[in-house]
Amino acid sequence: MDPQNAVVNGPYRMTEWTIKQRKVFEKNPAYRDAASVKLAKFIFLGIESAETAFRYYETGQCHWLFRIPLAVVDIQRPTTG
Secondary structure (H helix, E strand, O other): OOHHHOOOOOOEEEEEEEOOOEEEEEEOOOOOOHHHOOOOEEEEEOOOOHHHHHHHHHOOOOOOOOOOOHHHOOOOOOOOO
16 A cells, blocks of 8 residues: 555544554644644554564653563552451
8 A cells, every 4th residue: 555545534644654664654734623733743663572562662762552561561469368
């Protein structure tokens, strides 16, 4: 799919798509309420491994994750008694 051929009416439009690598979305100037859209651009990274994605997050290469590896979650079990 060529992002230039996509028809959208939402606040963002896809401007770049590299399969299994990244998708770039930019503010859609034709959006009916474009003035209220605060973020000018964001990028989805195509990282399949949760561990790799978490390393990107820890080093500031990405700012948000869909999931984190279970190994880094500190599970606190409630005590009874």
